[in-house]
Amino acid sequence: MPARPALRTDARTSASFLDDDEFFGPQASRRTELPDPSAMLQSLTHCVVEVMAGARDLEQLARWVTDDVYRSLSMRVVLANRSRRVKGVAPQRPVFRLGRVVTCEPADGVVEAVVLVHQPHRVRAVAIRLEGLDQRWRASAITVL
Template sequence: MATMPAVHPRHCSDPYELSEFFAPQRTSATQLPDPEPFLRNLTRGVLEVFSGVREVEQLARWVTEDAFRKLVVRSNLAARARSARGVPAKRPVHSILSVHHSAPADGVVEAVIVVASPARTRAVAVRLEGMDGRWRATSLALL
C-alpha cells in the first residue's frame, strides 16, 4: 500500500491569502460601464421596494451585504407603516429629475439622484464601487 507524502505546513496556503483571493476584487472604472443607467435602475428598484411592489431580495446582487441589510430594515419599516395606516402597496409614480455623479477615486462613484413623486421631491444618495467587474452599491440613503 502506497503512503501519501507528508505535507509540510510551509506548503499549505495561508488562510488569509485564500480569503483575499476569494473576496470581492476591486475593478477600475475603465473596465466598468457608464454608471448612470445603473444609478437610474437602482433608484427605481429601491423606490419600488419601499413602496412594497418589489421584493428586497431582487436588489441583493446590486448592493453589498451591509447595504442590503439596511435596505431590509428600511423596507420592513415601510411595510409596517403601510399596514398601520391601512394603505395597500401600489406601484410608485416617480420621475427621475436629475442624476449627479462624481468619481472621488478610481472605481468609485458617488451620486445624488433627484426624484419627483406626486406628493414630494426626494433625493437618493448612492455610493458605487467597482467589484468583480460590475458596479455595486455600498451605501444608499433616501433623503
C-alpha cells in the same frame, strides 16, 4: 510527555501564509474596466423607490448591493410595511419620475451620486455610492432622503 508533530510551513498548510480573501474574495476594479454607471444609477434608484413603496421585492436588488446595504434596506422595508399595515394602506406602485443625476468620482473605481426622484407632492433625493467589484458596479451605500 508525547512528542509534538513537526510543524509544516509550506504554502499548502500555513493558514497565515496567504489570505484566501486576497484571491477568492471580491476584487476591486479600475474605472477603465467598468461600464458607464448612469444606467445602473437610474435602474437602482427606480428599484429602491419601488421596494420602499412595497411594489417590488427586495430580493431583486440583492445582486446589485453589498450585504450591509441589503440589511439596511431590509430594515427600512420592514418599518415601511409595518407603517402601511397600521394605517390600513395597501402597497401600491408609486408614481414618480427620475430627475437630475449628479455624479462624482472620488477615487478610481468609485462613483458617488445623487438622483432626484420627482413624486406628485414632493421631491426626494437618493444618494448612492457605487464601487467596482469583480468588474461590475455594486452599491456600497444607499440613502433615501
